Amino acid sequence: MKQGTLVNRIVMLSLLAAILIYLGVYIWRAFTNPYTTVLSYAYTVDDRMEATGFLVREEQVIPGPVGIVDPLLAEGEKVAKGGTVAVVYQNEAAAQRRQEIRALELELEQLQYAQQAGGTTAGSAQSNQEILEDIAALRISITAGDLTRLEDETMTLKGLIYKREAAFRDQATGAGAFTAAITAVQDQLSALRAQATQDTRRISADQPGIFSGQVDGYESLLQPAGLAGLTPSALDRLAVQVPDGDPSAAGKLITDSTWQFICVLTEEEADRLTEGHTVQVRFSRDWAGEVPMRVERIGAPEVGRVAVLLSSNRFLSDTTLLRRQTVDIIFYSQSGIRVPKAAIRVEEQTVTDPDTGEEAVTQVIGVYALVSGRAEFKAVTILDERDDFCIVEPVNIEAKKALRAGDEIILAAADLFDGKVIG
Numbered sequence: 001m002k003q004g005t006l007v008n009r010i011v012m013l014s015l016l017a018a019i020l021i022y023l024g025v026y027i028w029r030a031f032t033n034p035y036t037t038v039l040s041y042a043y044t045v046d047d048r049m050e051a052t053g054f055l056v057r058e059e060q061v062i063p064g065p066v067g068i069v070d071p072l073l074a075e076g077e078k079v080a081k082g083g084t085v086a087v088v089y090q091n092e093a094a095a096q097r098r099q100e101i102r103a104l105e106l107e108l109e110q111l112q113y114a115q116q117a118g119g120t121t122a123g124s125a126q127s128n129q130e131i132l133e134d135i136a137a138l139r140i141s142i143t144a145g146d147l148t149r150l151e152d153e154t155m156t157l158k159g160l161i162y163k164r165e166a167a168f169r170d171q172a173t174g175a176g177a178f179t180a181a182i183t184a185v186q187d188q189l190s191a192l193r194a195q196a197t198q199d200t201r202r203i204s205a206d207q208p209g210i211f212s213g214q215v216d217g218y219e220s221l222l223q224p225a226g227l228a229g230l231t232p233s234a235l236d237r238l239a240v241q242v243p244d245g246d247p248s249a250a251g252k253l254i255t256d257s258t259w260q261f262i263c264v265l266t267e268e269e270a271d272r273l274t275e276g277h278t279v280q281v282r283f284s285r286d287w288a289g290e291v292p293m294r295v296e297r298i299g300a301p302e303v304g305r306v307a308v309l310l311s312s313n314r315f316l317s318d319t320t321l322l323r324r325q326t327v328d329i330i331f332y333s334q335s336g337i338r339v340p341k342a343a344i345r346v347e348e349q350t351v352t353d354p355d356t357g358e359e360a361v362t363q364v365i366g367v368y369a370l371v372s373g374r375a376e377f378k379a380v381t382i383l384d385e386r387d388d389f390c391i392v393e394p395v396n397i398e399a400k401k402a403l404r405a406g407d408e409i410i411l412a413a414a415d416l417f418d419g420k421v422i423g
Helices: 003-032 092-117 121-143 150-167 171-199 224-229 232-240
Strands: 037-039 041-056 059-062 068-071 084-089 200-204 209-212 251-254 259-266 278-283 289-298 305-312 324-340 345-352 359-371 374-385 389-394 408-410
Touching: 041 232, 068 092, 084 092, 084 251, 092 171, 092 200, 121 150, 171 200, 224 259, 232 259, 232 305, 259 324, 278 305, 324 374
Parallel strands: none
Antiparallel strands: 037 408, 041 259, 041 324, 059 251, 068 084, 084 200, 209 251, 259 305, 278 289, 278 324, 289 305, 324 389, 345 359, 359 374, 359 408, 374 389
């Protein structure tokens, strides 16, 4: 056998032996180390129950005439009486003309701005700053995946670049050119607007309200005035219906700021509610939010089930698209630091009265945390206790030894004391 081969074999065997020894020691310490630790972390416990039901609002469908309907309001936007809700175009040509009018209006605004700014340094500096701000806003929207305003933001950026370019034109020759260009655009706008009066009409709100573009067909099936008579079986029938919304509608107006949520609970669940009291209702499916709602009515039992009606006048604009939802009704919520129940200890401590100087032995609830290789006792108050964990808070949050989320908690072990070295 060659000497080089023998040396290689010895080195490989030595490495293998070292690895096996390391693994053996690691496994032995894992099984014999009495100081098992876990991380504490911030946690919230809820006393809650789940409910599925319908959101009900005072809704008025806005009929749309034959043609192409272009809503002008955003979802959940307020509209005053007489305010324009949508524009109806008689045909595709009318809709295309509207795009031309919007482009010309933007061009006119750009020309007027450039004419006022001229070629001055101040105008150029302002344009540069506006362009940088708009680029940053556009980038933020794209990064966040929010494309709802992409068209408007892009058009604005394009206009700012146009203004900046115009501001650098020669001031002497540019003034007359701006005047001529503005006049030409105004003439085009006048001609297009005159044509639009023949095949374009506006739809106005006959009363103030909140606009919604979704018409789902439940507007006629669920009315606030008829909720008092709904039974659990009636709600079951509504749940399996698939109503057809009016595809020609221009949207709908929500005309009352108070909205309701009607659901079915068991008698035992309904017994936890009291008419006239307020509960927190947490939405987490199609919209995330927690809404305080008043218990308006608890219906008569029907085969062990009860129809419950809740109401609120908050977050209406955020919930206009919601109809059938599953929510959590929250009775109690407690936040703190979660630690295993096995880590809770009661230690005796000697306390000296600052006035009399007398010493007394008192019992303190706390946990041991591993800090820099030593066991450190941290006093806590138990806020909530569950089967295998507790929610606690430090007795004095400002103290140096106060328990913090992320501390390494030592589970049950013998002979622990404050300051003990954990090897």
